[in-house]
Amino acid sequence: MALGEHRDNLLGLNREELENLAVSFGQPRYRGRQLYHGIYARRVREFSGLTDLRGDFRDALAARHAILYPQVEREFSSRDGAVRYLFRLHDGNLVETVYMPEEERTTLCLSSQVGCALDCRFCFTALLGSKRNLTAGEILGQVLAVAAGQNVARGARLNLVFMGMGEPLLNLPQVSKAVGILADREGVGVPLRRITLSTVGILPRIEELARKPGRPKLAISLNASHDEQRSALMPINKKYPLADLLRVCRAYPLRPWEHLTFEYVLLDGFNDADADARRVADLLRGLRAKVNLIPYNSGPELPFRAPPFERVVAFQNILTDRYIPAFIRISRGQDIRAACGQLSLEGLNCKSPSAWVAEDRG
Numbered sequence: 001m002a003l004g005e006h007r008d009n010l011l012g013l014n015r016e017e018l019e020n021l022a023v024s025f026g027q028p029r030y031r032g033r034q035l036y037h038g039i040y041a042r043r044v045r046e047f048s049g050l051t052d053l054r055g056d057f058r059d060a061l062a063a064r065h066a067i068l069y070p071q072v073e074r075e076f077s078s079r080d081g082a083v084r085y086l087f088r089l090h091d092g093n094l095v096e097t098v099y100m101p102e103e104e105r106t107t108l109c110l111s112s113q114v115g116c117a118l119d120c121r122f123c124f125t126a127l128l129g130s131k132r133n134l135t136a137g138e139i140l141g142q143v144l145a146v147a148a149g150q151n152v153a154r155g156a157r158l159n160l161v162f163m164g165m166g167e168p169l170l171n172l173p174q175v176s177k178a179v180g181i182l183a184d185r186e187g188v189g190v191p192l193r194r195i196t197l198s199t200v201g202i203l204p205r206i207e208e209l210a211r212k213p214g215r216p217k218l219a220i221s222l223n224a225s226h227d228e229q230r231s232a233l234m235p236i237n238k239k240y241p242l243a244d245l246l247r248v249c250r251a252y253p254l255r256p257w258e259h260l261t262f263e264y265v266l267l268d269g270f271n272d273a274d275a276d277a278r279r280v281a282d283l284l285r286g287l288r289a290k291v292n293l294i295p296y297n298s299g300p301e302l303p304f305r306a307p308p309f310e311r312v313v314a315f316q317n318i319l320t321d322r323y324i325p326a327f328i329r330i331s332r333g334q335d336i337r338a339a340c341g342q343l344s345l346e347g348l349n350c351k352s353p354s355a356w357v358a359e360d361r362g
């Protein structure tokens with residue numbers, strides 16, 4: 001039996017919940033705030049490390065609670081420094097997180113759900129089907145477990161992107177709760193402007209997100225230049241077609257420092273023609289936005305391929321000639337792609353590493 005299995009995990013509780021917990025132990029509320037700071041800012045994993053709490057309170061906590069990170073099932077290291085983590089959750093489900101170090105910053109690509117319901121035709125997570133939402137604790141656990149494994153210091157420049165498994169806007173309550181703790185200076189301490197949520201475009205949820213003061217940045221998976229093409233790739237487009245998506249994007253209240261990001265996965269012979277690029281420029285005209293072009297990361301289970309690199313550059317040039325900032329997202333961890341095949345042999349499917357794209361430096 002894994003350590004602490006009989007004890008409730010405190011990971012995922014916010015400040016108020018930990019204050020209430022302290023009170024339930026007969027302690028003043030501020031003891032809960034110390035607990036919060038210890039778990040998320042100091043990243044303490046044993047109650048004995050919470051030296052600012054009284055010994056009897058620590059013992060009482062330890063009898064009933066634990067601070068549990070998800071268990072590392074497997075780890076795949078790339079020559080370029082990227083590391084893909086496969087985490088085992090308490091119920092046996094598996095999720096992936098990718099660590100991508102760069103010279104001046106590090107990006108973590110987080111999962112928001114086990115599997116995904118949206119069935120995008122090119123996506124490996126879609127092959128898993130929809131399993132369940134992650135809890136805020138499981139989202140925070142990905143960050144803290146990777147930070148611990150890679151010795152990412154507090155204060156290191158960290159970017160967090162919800163571009164792993166799942167659709168974050170279909171798990172908005174838990175994603176928001178996790179983001180609140182991640183972005184809190186007394187919590188994990190990653191500024192909101194370094195946290196990006198990527199969505200297929202669940203329109204009512206984008207509108208809900210727009211009303212949240214503590215919202216992260218927004219990226220939208222466009223992936224196509226017209227409705228017929230997008231519906232063929234992303235069934236959700238039948239429910240929320242492009243005109244509606246762009247209308248909601250135009251109404252989205254951007255903060256002064258913010259822009260929208262549109263992701264465009266380039267699929268050879270499918271959405272990579274000059275005419276597609278021109279249509280994308282028309283769709284995005286006038287928006288404060290940039291495009292991340294992602295050459296498809298292929299795998300044996302699905303028929304799509306990446307276009308030749310010249311095509312990717314030509315597509316980018318058409319956009320930039322039309323004053324749409326466009327960046328090519330170079331895939332990280334190409335050499336650990338083989339591991340994806342391995343995983344799927346075991347009945348698991350995972351997204352290939354380029355799905356976890358780092359934000360560009362601009």
Ligand code: SAH
Nearest residue numbers: 123163166167198199200221263296297355
């Ligand atoms: N559901 C959310 C977040 C997860 S997917 C969304 O769709 O945005 C994150 C990004 O990875 C999306 O832009 C998606 O289009 C892209 N993606 C998925 N599979 C990919 C693959 N095999 N190669 C390249 N990009 C991929």
